[in-house]
Amino acid sequence: xxxxxxxxxxxxxxxxxxxxxxxxxxxxxxxxxxxxxxxxxxxxxxxxxxxxxxxxxxxxxxxxxxxxxxxxxxxxxxxxxxxxxxxxxxxxxxxxxxxxxxxxxxxxxxxxxxxxxxxxxxxxxxxxxxxxxxxxxxxxxxxxxxxxxxxxxxxxxxxxxxxxxxxxxxxxxxxxxxxxxxxxxxxxxxxxxxxxxxxxxxxxxxxxxxxxxxxxxxxxxxxxxxxxxxxxxxxxxxxxxxxxxxxxxxxxxxxxxxxxxxxxxxxxxxxxxxxxxxxxxxxxxxxxxxxxxxxxxxxxxxxxxxxxxxxxxxxxxxxxxxxxxxxxxxxxxxxxxxxxxxxxxxxxxxxxxxxxxxxxxxxxxxxxxxxxxxxxxxxxxxxxxxxxxxxxxxxxxxxxxxxxxxxxxxxxxxxxxxxxxxxxxxxxxxxxxxxxxxxxxxxxxxxxxxxxxxxxxxxxxxxxxxxxxxxxxxxxxxxxxxxxxxxx
Amino acid sequence: xxxxxxxxxxxxxxxxxxxxxxxxxxxxxxxxxxxxxxxxxxxxxxxxxxxxxxxxxxxxxxxxxxxxxxxxxxxxxxxxxxxxxxxxxxxx
Numbered sequence: 001x002x003x004x005x006x007x008x009x010x011x012x013x014x015x016x017x018x019x020x021x022x023x024x025x026x027x028x029x030x031x032x033x034x035x036x037x038x039x040x041x042x043x044x045x046x047x048x049x050x051x052x053x054x055x056x057x058x059x060x061x062x063x064x065x066x067x068x069x070x071x072x073x074x075x076x077x078x079x080x081x082x083x084x085x086x087x088x089x090x091x092x093x094x095x096x097x098x099x100x101x102x103x104x105x106x107x108x109x110x111x112x113x114x115x116x117x118x119x120x121x122x123x124x125x126x127x128x129x130x131x132x133x134x135x136x137x138x139x140x141x142x143x144x145x146x147x148x149x150x151x152x153x154x155x156x157x158x159x160x161x162x163x164x165x166x167x168x169x170x171x172x173x174x175x176x177x178x179x180x181x182x183x184x185x186x187x188x189x190x191x192x193x194x195x196x197x198x199x200x201x202x203x204x205x206x207x208x209x210x211x212x213x214x215x216x217x218x219x220x221x222x223x224x225x226x227x228x229x230x231x232x233x234x235x236x237x238x239x240x241x242x243x244x245x246x247x248x249x250x251x252x253x254x255x256x257x258x259x260x261x262x263x264x265x266x267x268x269x270x271x272x273x274x275x276x277x278x279x280x281x282x283x284x285x286x287x288x289x290x291x292x293x294x295x296x297x298x299x300x301x302x303x304x305x306x307x308x309x310x311x312x313x314x315x316x317x318x319x320x321x322x323x324x325x326x327x328x329x330x331x332x333x334x335x336x337x338x339x340x341x342x343x344x345x346x347x348x349x350x351x352x353x354x355x356x357x358x359x360x361x362x363x364x365x366x367x368x369x370x371x372x373x374x375x376x377x378x379x380x381x382x383x384x385x386x387x388x389x390x391x392x393x394x395x396x397x398x399x400x401x402x403x404x405x406x407x408x409x410x411x412x413x414x415x416x417x418x419x420x421x422x423x424x425x426x427x428x429x430x431x432x433x434x435x436x437x438x439x440x441x442x443x444x445x446x447x448x449x450x451x452x453x454x455x456x457x458x459x460x461x462x463x464x465x466x467x468x469x470x471x472x473x474x475x476x477x478x479x480x481x482x483x484x485x486x487x488x
Numbered sequence: 489x490x491x492x493x494x495x496x497x498x499x500x501x502x503x504x505x506x507x508x509x510x511x512x513x514x515x516x517x518x519x520x521x522x523x524x525x526x527x528x529x530x531x532x533x534x535x536x537x538x539x540x541x542x543x544x545x546x547x548x549x550x551x552x553x554x555x556x557x558x559x560x561x562x563x564x565x566x567x568x569x570x571x572x573x574x575x576x577x578x579x580x
Contacts, residue, residue: 084561085561097565098565099561099564099565101557101558101561101562101564101565102556102557102561193542194540194541194542195542195544208539208540208541232547234547234549237544237546237547238540238544239547240542240544241545241547300530303526303527303530305523306523306524306526306527307527309520309524310524310527317501324502325567326567326574326576327565327566327574328565328566328567329565329567330567331567331568334577337577338577338578339577339579341579342579343499343502344504345576345577345579346502347498347499347502347503347504348504350501350502350503350504351503351504351505352504354503356509359503359505359509359513360513360516360517362501362503363494363497363498363501363503363513363517364517364520364521366497366500366501367497367517367521368524370497370500376528377524379537380527380528380530380532381527382537382538382539383532383535383536383537383538384527384530384532385537385538385541386535386536386537386538387530387532387535389538389541421516421520422516422519422520422523425520435541436541437541438540438541438542463542464542
């Protein structure tokens, strides 16, 4: 039995038929982590109680109890999610020793469906980054080639699934942080519609943009995970009370009657040749599966980077004000344990606790929200955000889903873009609009670059229409060049 | 961005920054904010700013006390404490 090739539903079948135990599955992943993590740095900490939890899960099963779709399945968790009793750092020194006193709602949902937490995963500090080089705990390496970045900010989550460290993992996506690393690491990643999944217990970066989502080997697994994770939560006022569909039961690769949009503005200059070819092949495959390809337009899409970075940094500067060294987290040391005043107490704590990219973004956000600049920057960005969202609504009148690249190039080399923050921000040109408009988006591995790196296809859908993008994802997965290939 | 302006911003954000950091930030923030200025050319008169991207219905619950966090677990994260109180150094 090749455990790395099985879908969650197939693992469940083997678990039910007693051909496999959850303990064996957990031991299998722990062994792989021990062997490969030292060169990848995807895992920050393992759950020391995993094997006991797996045994308890096996006992329940032996008694005829089945908790749900994830019963006995080990899952890796991005370190943005609070996990009760486990260190939760957000990749930051300021939370280096923080042990969450409660589970995020998503984690609770996964556990209620029988899921097990195997490990907490590395990420860019506070999810601010596109290469996973901004972690206080060191960069994550791409399992396909360790000279390359895994993408970010959920780089640890994407690398862990690609490396076979767990059946699936959780990520968060504020401007592409699930889709882009999924694309770079050759795995499936989905960011659902804003409001689908509760944000309670997820460390806040930019509250109007943040959404959690699964990273998996298969589209079917992503659909299944999403079903478990979604739903209204009284703890998050922005969580939607719409019913959660059984996406995994309604998957269909039949594209007859579907209109696939090609967004004119996403055909950007300087697109890498392998990436362009992969997008074209994906469109051809969907046409072959019965879809009609139509051109659509969102004229403001090229302006999405300034809108996004303005809003994201503004919200971050406010959200990160809570790290003050008083109740939890890092506190600076002072001579004779006596700071000169309260300002010094806060400033030194925050100055020493945050990394360079986080500081940069707090300052940009503070500027954009400051008196005299608020209207020209923050309000202006929110106005353009509405116009951009309206243009997407118009575009979706002519198509069921938009298909594009996630990024202009496949994974880039470690260190290649760290010196120029603005150039790093521009990486996100094809992914941030989805968050600004609150749309669901996913990445499905589809092509390979000349130098052996996977390339994902981005699929963007209408609000709360995850089914259509999952179906398009399945149609692509069925004929993907990456299918059956693994880096390790 | 001028260093003095940047220093005022660092104070607003309560962020201690070294001279070396200030030098880099001054150049980087200047470049990034200049890039943001491209938004000014987009006409937005009368457009209502969008803050939450999807329609939300208010969620109501009964106004009842629920004990959700274990106090001992919460206090474990305190940098310094006395019993169940957070301890801070004297600052006045």
